[in-house]
Amino acid sequence: VRDKPLKGKKVLITAGPTRETLDPVRYITNRSSGKMGYSLAKQAYLLGAEVTLISGPTTLRPFPGVKRINIESAREMHDIVLKTYENQDIVIKAAAVADYRPKNSAEHKIKKQPGEMVLELERNPDILAELGQNKGSRILIGFAAETNNVLAYAAEKAKRKNLDFIVANDLTQPGAGFGVDTNIISLVFPDGQIKSFPQMDKEEAAREILLVAAKHLNKTKE
Numbered sequence: 205v206r207d208k209p210l211k212g213k214k215v216l217i218t219a220g221p222t223r224e225t226l227d228p229v230r231y232i233t234n235r236s237s238g239k240m241g242y243s244l245a246k247q248a249y250l251l252g253a254e255v256t257l258i259s260g261p262t263t264l265r266p267f268p269g270v271k272r273i274n275i276e277s278a279r280e281m282h283d284i285v286l287k288t289y290e291n292q293d294i295v296i297k298a299a300a301v302a303d304y305r306p307k308n309s310a311e312h313k314i315k316k317q318p319g320e321m322v323l324e325l326e327r328n329p330d331i332l333a334e335l336g337q338n339k340g341s342r343i344l345i346g347f348a349a350e351t352n353n354v355l356a357y358a359a360e361k362a363k364r365k366n367l368d369f370i371v372a373n374d375l376t377q378p379g380a381g382f383g384v385d386t387n388i389i390s391l392v393f394p395d396g397q398i399k400s401f402p403q404m405d406k407e408e409a410a411r412e413i414l415l416v417a418a419k420h421l422n423k424t425k426e
């Protein structure tokens with residue numbers, strides 16, 4: 205059990221960006237490569253867990269043994285996550301989910317027109333907040349990608365979304381956040397406690413996050 209603290213546990217990870225369709229050839233997305241979420245899935249598997257990875261479009265391959273479900277839009281991610289959530293022990297939302305989607309997704313390619321074009325957007329569901337409202341004894345972990353007031357925003361999100369903790373990454377630091385192989389993370393707890401780590405490979409960062417999650421799981425199950 206010491207080297208496999210997640211043996212017999214079910215872990216759900218979300219990873220990558222979402223794609224919000226504008227028309228058959230265009231979409232809105234973000235800079236997430238999926239590396240952080242795929243590292244979490246691999247490390248959770250190596251720590252003994254049964255892992256489901258719900259992934260937006262990436263070029264990555266899941267670690268053998270990890271069950272992957274591919275989605276494109278935030279609404280697709282929402283539906284699958286809610287369906288899969290019920291019997292999980294730990295849920296980690298590393299995906300960068302679009303907060304907005306185009307109000308109208310055109311059936312045919314949108315044609316150029318004279319002058320400016322205004323794009324109307326509407327809100328996507330906040331998946332993490334919904335999970336927080338139905339948390340039960342699960343360990344629920346979010347990510348916060350910020351460019352300013354990183355720790356203050358993260359603590360506020362952890363509290364508001366009813367999380368065990370949130371992983372803050374400061375997007376202004378070169379070795380952290382989107383696309384790169386490393387991250388600089390702080391675990392921010394709803395009571396304001398903070399556990400900060402130096403720059404690490406995303407695989408190492410993933411392992412640290414999972415070890416803290418495993419400790420919390422044992423505490424809540426006692």
Ligand code: PMT
Nearest residue numbers: 236237238239240297300301330331332346347349382383
């Ligand atoms: O994929 P990589 O290139 O490796 O980059 C990793 C990462 C920077 C994407 C990752 O470390 C990260 O920070 N992911 C969360 C990015 C993000 O969308 O943060 P946010 O502050 O917008 O969202 C906060 C949390 O709510 C996240 O856990 C997110 O999954 C969740 N969320 C957000 C919006 C929404 N509609 N539903 C959600 O569940």
